[in-house]
């Protein structure tokens with residue numbers, strides 16, 4: 001099990017924490033439906049429009065190299081959204097067999113054309129795949145959307161389908177400032193905490209794969225009228 005950032009080359013974006021905090025409770029309710037508003041509605045309710053733009057290509061290359069993926073290998077992307085990473089993995093390793101699992105019918109209906117028919121609808125808690133059947137199982141910013149034991153079950157499922165070959169990325173914070181920014185920003189996460197909390201959960205689930213954190217980095221200049229933060233890949 002290794003801490004490794006496979007999303008190091010995901011573009012960084014500035015976040016407006018104040019705009020997100022306004023109406024946060026109502027926006028959380030909408031976002032947690034994982035419907036059109038979450039993917040293609042206002043920024044306060046999710047992605048603010050999620051279209052294919054190639055941002056996952058360098059990450060797909062890093063994932064392929066990390067897991068030494070070869071044509072014919074099977075890869076699963078759990079919580080794959082519109083299948084953009086799936087599409088890019090198939091582009092960088094032609095012949096790779098990539099499958100996705102998504103809870104959102106909207107995301108499946110609006111997936112990248114190259115992934116049509118490859119995304120199954122379901123929850124990360126129960127993966128409809130045989131044990132030890134994937135060369136890699138990716139789960140990026142997804143299991144934190146499950147609460148309590150459901151989150152542990154999802155981590156166990158990743159280990160089951162790809163023992164020692166998982167990659168989990170989750171929301172986390174290292175100190176009080178990062179926690180406060182996270183609480184202002186969060187829409188859908190139900191389980192969150194410091195890296196040590198996550199490591200304990202991974203141990204409890206018997207997880208032996210790799211992992212990393214999505215952490216909001218707070219701007220040094222907090223005197224600006226708009227409190228901001230940057231991060232990679234946090235909706």
Ligand SMILES: C[S@@+](CC[C@H](N)C(=O)[O-])C[C@H]1O[C@@H](n2cnc3c(N)ncnc32)[C@H](O)[C@@H]1O
Nearest residue numbers: 034079081102103104123124140141142145235
């Ligand atoms: C923050 S997005 C991350 C999407 C993609 N993995 C990425 O990194 O861009 C969370 C995704 O997980 C999906 N999701 C939420 N809960 C889920 C669950 N219990 N099982 C499977 N997918 C889920 C959402 O619909 C959404 O597509």
